[in-house]
Amino acid sequence: MPELPEIQTLARQLQKKISGWVLSQISVRTEQILKSPKKDFENKLRGRRILGVSRRGKFLRVSVEGDLLLWFHLGMTGQLICSQTGAAADPHIHFVLHFQDRSSVLIFRDPRKFGSISLSGGRPESLPEGVRLLGPDPFQISADAFAGLFKSRTGRIKSLLLNQRLISGIGNIYADESLHRAGIDPRRRPHRIHRERLVRLHGAICQTMTEAIRKGGSSIDDYLHADGGRGSFQDFHRVYGRSGEPCPACGQSVRQVRLAGRSASFCAQCQK
DNA sequence: GAAGGCCTGGAA
DNA sequence: TTCCAGGCCTTC
Numbered sequence: 031m032p033e034l035p036e037i038q039t040l041a042r043q044l045q046k047k048i049s050g051w052v053l054s055q056i057s058v059r060t061e062q063i064l065k066s067p068k069k070d071f072e073n074k075l076r077g078r079r080i081l082g083v084s085r086r087g088k089f090l091r092v093s094v095e096g097d098l099l100l101w102f103h104l105g106m107t108g109q110l111i112c113s114q115t116g117a118a119a120d121p122h123i124h125f126v127l128h129f130q131d132r133s134s135v136l137i138f139r140d141p142r143k144f145g146s147i148s149l150s151g152g153r154p155e156s157l158p159e160g161v162r163l164l165g166p167d168p169f170q171i172s173a174d175a176f177a178g179l180f181k182s183r184t185g186r187i188k189s190l191l192l193n194q195r196l197i198s199g200i201g202n203i204y205a206d207e208s209l210h211r212a213g214i215d216p217r218r219r220p221h222r223i224h225r226e227r228l229v230r231l232h233g234a235i236c237q238t239m240t241e242a243i244r245k246g247g248s249s250i251d252d253y254l255h256a257d258g259g260r261g262s263f264q265d266f267h268r269v270y271g272r273s274g275e276p277c278p279a280c281g282q283s284v285r286q287v288r289l290a291g292r293s294a295s296f297c298a299q300c301q302k
Numbered sequence: 303g304a305a306g307g308c309c310t311g312g313a314a
Numbered sequence: 315t316t317c318c319a320g321g322c323c324t325t326c
Contacts, residue, residue, distance in 0.1 A: 031320070088321080105311080105321045122310095127321050142309045160322080185303065194322080201319065251311090251319080290304060292320065 032253050034199030035242035036261065037144040040110055043256040044083040044090070044136075047112055052079050052092070052130040060124035063140065065158060070073065074098060075127075086291040087164045087198030097152040101161060101247060105144025107252040111137045113224045141252065167199040168235045175225035177228035180220035184208035187223065187231075189290045200235065203248055206270040206295050211280075215301045216294040217287065241266070269295040 032040075056071045058064065064071070074096070081093040090110065092100040102110060112134050125138035125147055133137075138147065148158040168176070179197060183190055190196055191205040200208075209216050212234035214227060247253060247261035250271065255258060264271075268278050273286035277297035286295050 033321095068319095103321080105309095106319080109322090140309095141311070142319095142321090144309065146322090189303090286303085293318095 031106055031201045031203055031251070032108060033088055033201035033204050034085070035204070035239050035263065036247035036253050037088050037090050037104070037199075038243050039261065040248045040256055041083050041085040041090055044092075044110065044112065047134075047256060048080050048092075048129070050080065050084050050134065051132055052077065053127060054130045055128040057126040057128070058124075059126070060143070063124045063138075063143055063146055065146050065160075070149050071147075075100070086161060087194055088169055088201065089161055089164075093152075099150050099152055099157070100140065101146075101148045101150065101158055103146045103160070104253075105140060105142065105146070107142040108138065108140040108145035109252055111139060111254065111255055111258055112256045113137055113258070117171070151292075162193050164198040165194065165196045168197060168232060168239065171197075171232075173229040173232040176232035177225050180223075180228055181225065183220045185219065186216065186289050187214060187218045187220050188294050189292070190220060191235075192292070199239075201266070202292060203250075203270045204235065204238055204242070207267060208238045208297060210269045210277075210301060211238055213245050213301055215298070216289060216296050269297060271295065 033203055054077045056075050058068050058071060059066055075094060079095045081095055084091050090102040094100055114134050122141045123137055123139045127136040150156050150158050188205050188209060191200045212231040214231055242248060242263040245261055245263040246255060248264040249260035250264050269284050272284045273295050275284055277284055277300060280299045282297055282299040285298050286293055
């Protein structure tokens with residue numbers, strides 16, 4: 031699942047690669063994944079220069095001259111690949127950007143089609159709703175502010191960490207991994223967790239994500255780097271996807287439960 | 303706050 | 315053949 035570290039990795043690679051390039055042709059193969067009118071992509075983007083690539087929550091943001099922002103959300107299985115070979119007859123390729131005087135194209139591929147692409151202006155009120163409503167990401171707020179967000183919430187801590195309006199960038203992998211590192215049971219309710227443990231959780235999230243970014247993110251299902259390479263943080267997961275295996279900290283079997291329709295993996299010994 | 307739906311590949 | 319994975323949204 032592409033979460034903050036995976037999008038951050040992609041954004042850095044694409045920033046280096048395509049900044050300054052000028053869009054020539056925009057080819058939409060699957061209209062279903064667009065959240066803005068198809069003709070807007072074609073009419074507004076052609077001939078414009080890419081100014082930069084960055085991240086907001088789990089969204090990848092491409093700044094384009096003319097105060098335009100092109101937003102990619104990778105859903106579960108989305109990929110953004112910068113490729114020389116053009117776009118073959120692959121039914122999972124939904125969107126292709128071509129550039130003036132460049133042989134490389136930028137391909138959006140997504141087998142499960144949970145991803146989306148939108149185009150907006152740069153002013154706050156012009157942003158796509160999914161972006162406008164995002165909470166801060168863990169790196170944008172202090173531990174104090176983080177604890178403040180959760181202190182009176184009564185839901186399960188794991189489910190709240192996945193709520194992008196509260197805090198952005200965290201998905202199932204990094205929620206499970208951070209809760210394990212902080213020693214907090216995913217079923218706990220934050221209003222009953224001591225403040226200092228919430229502060230510790232913020233530290234665990236930042237630390238886990240920093241480490242994941244250094245390793246190029248987690249490549250588990252389909253996530254790939256912009257050059258087709260793989261991240262390696264999946265090799266360092268302690269509980270995510272490891273139910274039944276021994277906890278690397280204490281050896282007890284990792285458990286899996288369901289919270290609000292989502293799986294949560296944790297160690298009942300280490301996480302209270 | 304919980305459950306169902308979208309969507310597809312891979313596992314059971 | 316059926317079930318499961320889960321991003322986010324809609325509906326209850």
